[in-house]
Amino acid sequence: MEHGDSTQKVGKKMAFVAWIIALAGLTWFFSDILEERLNPNQDPETFDNGMTKEVILKRNRYGHYVASGTINNQPVVFFLDTGATMVAIPEAVAQRVGLKKGRAFQTQTANGIGTSYYTRLKSLSIGNLQFNNVDAAISPGLEGEEILLGMSVLKQVDFSQQGDTLILRY
Numbered sequence: 001m002e003h004g005d006s007t008q009k010v011g012k013k014m015a016f017v018a019w020i021i022a023l024a025g026l027t028w029f030f031s032d033i034l035e036e037r038l039n040p041n042q043d044p045e046t047f048d049n050g051m052t053k054e055v056i057l058k059r060n061r062y063g064h065y066v067a068s069g070t071i072n073n074q075p076v077v078f079f080l081d082t083g084a085t086m087v088a089i090p091e092a093v094a095q096r097v098g099l100k101k102g103r104a105f106q107t108q109t110a111n112g113i114g115t116s117y118y119t120r121l122k123s124l125s126i127g128n129l130q131f132n133n134v135d136a137a138i139s140p141g142l143e144g145e146e147i148l149l150g151m152s153v154l155k156q157v158d159f160s161q162q163g164d165t166l167i168l169r170y
Contacts, residue, residue, distance in 0.1 A: 039077055041067035046127035052169050055127035059164040066146065069126035071097050077146050078126060080166070084150025087124065087136035093145055094119065094138040101138050114141040124153060129170045131156060 040058040044067050047054040057065045057080070065080040071089075074097040081088075088107075089099065102118035116137040124131045126149075135152045142148070158169040 038062075039066045039068060041065070043068065044127035046129075048128055053128050054170075055129050055168045057166045057168070059166070065166050067126050067149075069124065071124050071147070072099075072122050074098075078149040079146040080154070081148040081150055082154060084148045086150045086152035087121065087134060088116065088139045088142060088148040088150060089119070089136055090142035090144060090147070091138055091140040093147060099136075099138060105137075107137070107139065107141075109141065111141065114139065116140070126168070129157065129168060 038060055040060055045056040047056075055067075057067050060066050067078050067080070069076060069078050076093060076097065089097075094101075099119045099121070102120075104115050104117050107114050107116045116139040119136050119138050121134040121136050122132065124134045131153055156170065160167050160169075
């Protein structure tokens with residue numbers, strides 16, 4: 001009977017391991033689906049006809065335009081915000097990409113008055129659009145990983161919206 005007990009124990013352990021592997025696989029699968037819903041522009045569609053460059057963004061399921069890009073060649077996620085004066089970067093993201101805080105200044109946001117710090121980005125890109133020496137703010141009050149892509153960049157492009165698509169032209 002001892003031999004049967006050990007076989008049952010091994011069988012239970014293998015079933016447990018199989019369940020753990022299945023749960024891990026499902027978590028990985030569904031996290032990709034959720035990420036795609038939040039950021040349908042992880043690899044934005046880009047065009048370059050020699051005279052103009054275009055990036056075509058799809059609206060996410062919440063009605064916002066979110067896109068992957070880079071700051072100083074480091075991967076980041078942008079949230080397009082025409083109401084933001086400049087690019088606003090959460091402090092944790094600024095630290096991760098190696099940005100230095102400059103002079104402090106007061107900001108007025110939907111959450112009230114806060115303090116941000118000037119910084120300058122060597123480069124910022126979305127798809128094939130590249131911007132250099134961009135004024136930005138490190139904003140400790142911003143939470144999460146998304147960077148507000150404000151007018152310090154958006155004023156340099158023409159943008160038009162049709163349905164669930166936003167086209168940025170440079």
